[in-house]
Each structure stands twice: as structure tokens, then as C-alpha cells.
Amino acid sequence: MISFEGFRPVDGVPIYLQIMNYIKRGCVAGTIVKGDVLPSRRYLSALLGINPMTVQKAFKMLEDEGLITTLQGSGSVIIADDESINRIKLELLEGEIRKMTEYFKQMNISQQKAIELLEEYWEDADNE
Amino acid sequence: MISFEGFRPVDGVPIYLQIMNYIKRGCVAGTIVKGDVLPSRRYLSALLGINPMTVQKAFKMLEDEGLITTLQGSGSVIIADDESINRIKLELLEGEIRKMTEYFKQMNISQQKAIELLEEYWEDADNE
């Protein structure tokens, strides 16, 4: 069963989103793989001290995204294979990229200049 | 006085943010410069068919960012010159880019792939 030992919720971000992202990151990192079983809604909610419906919301959205499947009365299981996980990996980036491109455009930075800036800070990060 | 002729508010985004960004884009584009006078809260609110306090919120935030200054009973004026505008924008970009490159690297995205993604979402934003 998938462990939530390393799960450290943070204030200011909806818990259901943090639960979702915890699972997603686990999949991307390879620590969670196809066939792994999720804890029950009630068990996890008790563990985290929240309402089962909050966990339900997170799991429901993961199901809508095709990451897990659920059988009423039984539980939920990871069904995403490497290919779909790779898609999720790119989706996680989408939000960040959108924010950045919006930012650039709002400031009238050209695409070429944006790429130059990215390259510049990429080098800087390499040297840290 | 700064014109709001080209201002076309969009549903789904807070009006006060759209007002802020309209001014910011004008400054970056050079169509709004230091010394330009903003319309009064009441005048602009009547023009847009909204409450004066909504305009006030936008102007107050522009003031907090150092873009304009306000004298009670008189009105608001642009105080940021081209140099300080450019400096502020680049400062804001730096934080975003750093976060961005960190994000990419954590997910093992290559620099080349990162640039590809940036180009892709740049196109998407153009088509909106």
C-alpha cells in the first residue's frame, strides 16, 4: 500500500491538491508504480486528521485524469503506465510554463529574449 | 490623461487586476510615461460601470508597487520612469526564471526540451 509517511501538508494550499500532487510526484519519481494500492478514503482521512470527502475529492480527480481506477466497496489502484505518467509529467510543467510565458508577455519580452534569459539562468544554476 | 479607450475587460479575471495590467502594459510599451495623469477613481468607475472602490484597489496596488503616486483630493500620477520600470520588470523576472529552471531540472527536463516547451506555449498564448 502506498505510504504517506513523507507527506507533509503545507498551509495555504488546498489539502486535496496536495494529496493529488503527492501521488503524481511519486509516479513521476518512480516511487509509485502501476498496480500500487491506495489507502482507503477513511484510513487516509483519519491519518491526516481530515474528512473522508476531502480525500475522496483528491482521488476522484486522479481518477478523472486516468491515473487511478476505483471499485466501490473495494478501493483504488494506480493504473497509469510509463507513457501516461510521462504525459502527467509534462502537464505538471504546463502550469509553470504558462505562468512564465504570461509573465514574459506582460513585460513585452520577446520570445528570443525569453529563451536567452532561460539559457542564462540555466548556466547559473549549473554552477551552483 | 491616460485613456482607457483600448481597455476591453474580460470575464473570469478580476477587473482590478485587468486595470492594473492595462497600466503596466502601457508603461512597458511606452504608451504611458512618467508624469501621465490617471483618471479619477469615480470617473473611471463610471466609465467602466463598476464601483469606485474596485478602481481604488487597482490604483492602491500600483502605488504599493511604486508605479504611481497619489495625493488625496488631487489624483494619481505615473512616477516610474523607463529606467526604473525596466529594472522592476527584470527583478520580477529573475525570481520566476529561477523557480522555472529549478522545476525543469527536478523533472530531468533538458535545456533543449525546456526551450521547446517554452516555444510551444508561446504559440498557444498567441492564439488566445
Add this chain to the structure above:
DNA sequence: TCAACTGTATTATAGGAGTAATACACTATG
């Protein structure tokens, strides 16, 4: 079968964000 587990649908509550109504305070100008 039945008890104890599982998921789910519906409804309610709390809080925040965006916006507005109102009254107040200051400035400009005749």
C-alpha cells in the same frame, strides 16, 4: 449471512476574494 470494511451522493458550513454602498477627509478653484 453479517459485520466490518470499502466508495459515493447530498447537503451544509466556514472562509476568502471580488465587488459594492456609504460616509468621511482632503484639494482645487471660482
Add this chain to the structure above:
DNA sequence: CATAGTGTATTACTCCTATAATACAGTTGA
């Protein structure tokens, strides 16, 4: 110094989101 303009503080209303309470429905296994 009066009046009509200006900005501002306080308060409240509305909508939506996040979360919870409750009751219902399916599965499992001794």
C-alpha cells in the same frame, strides 16, 4: 469659503472554494 471635484476607511454583500457531516451503497471474508 463654498462647492464640486478628488481620494479613503469601514462595512457589507455575493459568490465560489475547500472542507465537513451525514446517510446511503457496494465488497469482502469468516
